[in-house]
Amino acid sequence: MSHFQVATFNANSIRVRLPQVLAWLERVQPDLLGVQETKVQDKDFPREAFEDAGWHVAFRGQKSYNGVALISREPLDHVHFGFDDGSHPTRLARTEIKGVHVLCSYVPQGKTIDHEDYQLKLRWLDGIRDLLETHFTPQDLVLWMGDLNVAPEPIDIYDPKGHEDHVDFHVDVRQKLAYVCSWGLVDVFRRHHPKEPGHYTYWDYRAKNPLVEGKGWRVDHILVTEPLAERSTGAWIDVDARMAERPSDHTFLVATFEL
C-alpha cells in the first residue's frame, strides 16, 4: 500500500502566486500538483524556485493566457502536452505517476452560450472523451483533474437559477461533462461529500465580498475511474489557502488514495 495525494489549482499567474504555491506545497506535501492558467511562456516559468525547494516541474505555456504545469515530489516520467493531434498543448498535460494515468486540463471557458467559443468548449470535452476511449479503459487507474469550467449540479454554484445561461452551468455543458463521466469517471470530491451544498473552489474577483457572501462555484474537479475511486481515502477543498497575501480566484482541491 502506498499513499498518493494529488491536488489541482488554477493559479491565475504562477509568477504572482509563486509564494502561495511554494508555501502550500511545503505545508501539504502532495505527490503531484496540477496547475492551470500559469500565464507564462516557458522561458519565463519560475522553474528554479520549485527545483530549489525539491520539486520536479513540467510545464507548457504561452504569453498572457492559459498554460498548464505539473509539480511533483518524484521525478516526472514523460509528460505529453495537448491532444493526440498536438492541439491545445497549453491546456492539457498527461503523465503517469505511481501507476496512475493523469490528465490535467484547463477547459476553455466559452465566453457566452451564444458565442462560438462555447461550441468549442463542448467539442473540447468530446475530445477528452475520445482521448479516454483511445488510451484507456474504465478498469485502468485514470485521474482527470483541473479547472473544468463546469459546475456539475445546482448545489455546486450559488444562485443556480440565476446562472442557467452561464457557460459554466448551462444545461448543455453540464450534460456534456456527464457524458464524459459516463465513460467511467467518478467525482471523487462528491464521493466523500455527497449532496453537501456550498463547497466551492472558485469565487469571482468582481463580486464585492464573494467568500463572505458565499458567492462561489465548484468548477475545479478530480475525476477518477472506479478502481481508483475504490482506493480513494478522502477529498477536500483547501479554503484556508486563500489566506495568502494575493490569493487566486480559485483555491486548491486535494484528493488522497491508498494504492
Next chain:
DNA sequence: ATGGTAGTAAAACTA
C-alpha cells in the same frame, strides 16, 4: 446596475 476586479502587458482581451 450589462457594472464589478485581477492579470498580462502595454491597449485590449480573458475570466
